[in-house]
Amino acid sequence: MRKLLAVVGTNAKFSYNRLLAKFVAKHYQQQADIEVVEVKDLPPYVRDNSANEAVQIWREKVKQADGLIICTPEYDRAIPAALKSALEWLGLFSGANVMAGKPVMILGVSLGMMGSSNAQEDLREILLSPDLAATVLPGNEVLISYANRNFNQNTGELTSPKFIKQLDLAFAHFLDYIETGWRK
Amino acid sequence: MKILAIAGSNAEHSSNMALLHFMQRHFAKDVEIKVRDVKGIPMFCEDADFPASVTELSKQIKAADALIFSTPEEQNSVPSSLKSVLEWLSYHCDALQGKPVGIISASTQPQGGVRAQNRLRTILTSNGLDCLIFNGAEYALGEADHAFDSQGNLKSPGSVNALDAYLASFQTWAQAQK
Numbered sequence: 001m002r003k004l005l006a007v008v009g010t011n012a013k014f015s016y017n018r019l020l021a022k023f024v025a026k027h028y029q030q031q032a033d034i035e036v037v038e039v040k041d042l043p044p045y046v047r048d049n050s051a052n053e054a055v056q057i058w059r060e061k062v063k064q065a066d067g068l069i070i071c072t073p074e075y076d077r078a079i080p081a082a083l084k085s086a087l088e089w090l091g092l093f094s095g096a097n098v099m100a101g102k103p104v105m106i107l108g109v110s111l112g113m114m115g116s117s118n119a120q121e122d123l124r125e126i127l128l129s130p131d132l133a134a135t136v137l138p139g140n141e142v143l144i145s146y147a148n149r150n151f152n153q154n155t156g157e158l159t160s161p162k163f164i165k166q167l168d169l170a171f172a173h174f175l176d177y178i179e180t181g182w183r184k
Numbered sequence: 185m186k187i188l189a190i191a192g193s194n195a196e197h198s199s200n201m202a203l204l205h206f207m208q209r210h211f212a213k214d215v216e217i218k219v220r221d222v223k224g225i226p227m228f229c230e231d232a233d234f235p236a237s238v239t240e241l242s243k244q245i246k247a248a249d250a251l252i253f254s255t256p257e258e259q260n261s262v263p264s265s266l267k268s269v270l271e272w273l274s275y276h277c278d279a280l281q282g283k284p285v286g287i288i289s290a291s292t293q294p295q296g297g298v299r300a301q302n303r304l305r306t307i308l309t310s311n312g313l314d315c316l317i318f319n320g321a322e323y324a325l326g327e328a329d330h331a332f333d334s335q336g337n338l339k340s341p342g343s344v345n346a347l348d349a350y351l352a353s354f355q356t357w358a359q360a361q362k
Binding site for chain 1: 194195196226227228229230231258259260261262263264265267268270271274303306307309310312313
C-alpha cells in the first residue's frame with residue numbers, strides 16, 4: 001500500500017482544508033496509507049537559519065512518502081504564507097531537495113464560489129519550479145466551493161455527492177499516476 | 185514625496201535591501217526614501233493577535249505618500265516572508281487601501297525575479313489590500329550578486345539609467361493619484 005501525506009495548507013485553528021485532509025485520509029484508507037500532516041508548527045523559512053527538529057521531521061516525512069496531497073486555502077489570490085514557508089524548507093535551495101520528482105495532488109476548499117482556484121494555480125507553479133521540481137498530477141481539478149454547505153457541520157465530513165465523485169476520480173487517477181508517472 | 189521602500193526579504197544579506205539602499209542614496213536629492221525589510225515580523229496566523237511589528241509597519245505605510253516593494257524570488261513566486269506581511273496587511277488592517285504601490289525586484293538569476301513580480305502584482309489586486317498598482321514601467325535587477333561595487337553602488341550604467349527612468353515615471357504617476 002502506498003504511503004501518502006495529506007498536508008493541511010494553513011496554520012489556522014479551524015480550517016475546512018484540515019477537514020478535507022482528514023476526510024481524504026479516512027475515505028481512502030482501504031486504498032492507501034494516508035497520514036494527515038500540519039505545517040502550523042514549522043518555523044518561518046529564513047535562508048540563513050538551519051533546520052530545527054520540526055523541519056527535519058517534516059523533510060523526512062516528505063522524503064519517505066510516495067506522494068503528497070496538498071489541501072490549500074486561498075489567501076489574497078495565492079497560497080498562505082505558512083504553506084509557502086513549509087515548501088521553501090523542502091527545496092533545493094534550502095539544502096533539502098526532497099520534492100524532486102515527488103507526485104503531488106492539489107486540492108482546496110473555499111467558503112465562497114471560487115474553490116481556492118487562484119491558490120491552486122499558484123501552488124501548481126510553485127511545485128513545478130526548479131527549486132521543488134515536483135511531479136504534479138495534471139488536470140483533475142477539485143475546487144470545492146461553499147464549504148459550509150458541502151461539509152457536515154457536526155461530523156466535519158465532506159457530504160456533497162458531486163465533490164465526492166470528483167474526488168474519487170481524481171484520487172484514482174493520482175494512485176495510477178504514482179505507479180506510472182513518477183520519474184526520479 | 186515620501187516613499188517607503190520595503191524589501192520582501194528576511195535574510196541577513198539581501199540584494200533587494202542593497203538595491204533599496206542604493207536608491208535611497210542615488211535619489212536623495214529628489215525624493216525621501218525610507219528603507220526597511222520584513223525581518224522579525226511573525227508568520228501570519230488568523231488566530232494570533234495583531235503583532236506590534238505590523239502595527240509599526242502600518243504606521244510607516246500610512247505616513248508615506250507611496251510604497252515600493254522590492255521582492256526576492258523563491259520558487260518562481262514571492263517569498264513566504266513577504267507573503268506573510270501582505271496577509272497581515274489584508275486582515276483587519278487598511279494601511280494599503282488606496283496607496284500607490286510600485287513593484288521591483290532583484291535576484292541572483294538573470295531574469296531578476298520577474299515571476300515573483302507577476303505573483304506579487306496578482307496578490308496586490310486582492311480585495312483585502314485594495315491598493316493602486318503602478319504598471320507604467322518595470323525594473324528587475326538580474327545577477328544581483330555581481331551588480332554592486334564595494335561601495336554598494338550599481339556598477340552597470342544601463343541598470344542605473346533604467347532605475348532613473350523607473351523612478352521618474354513612478355513618481356509622476358504616484359503624484360497624480362493624490
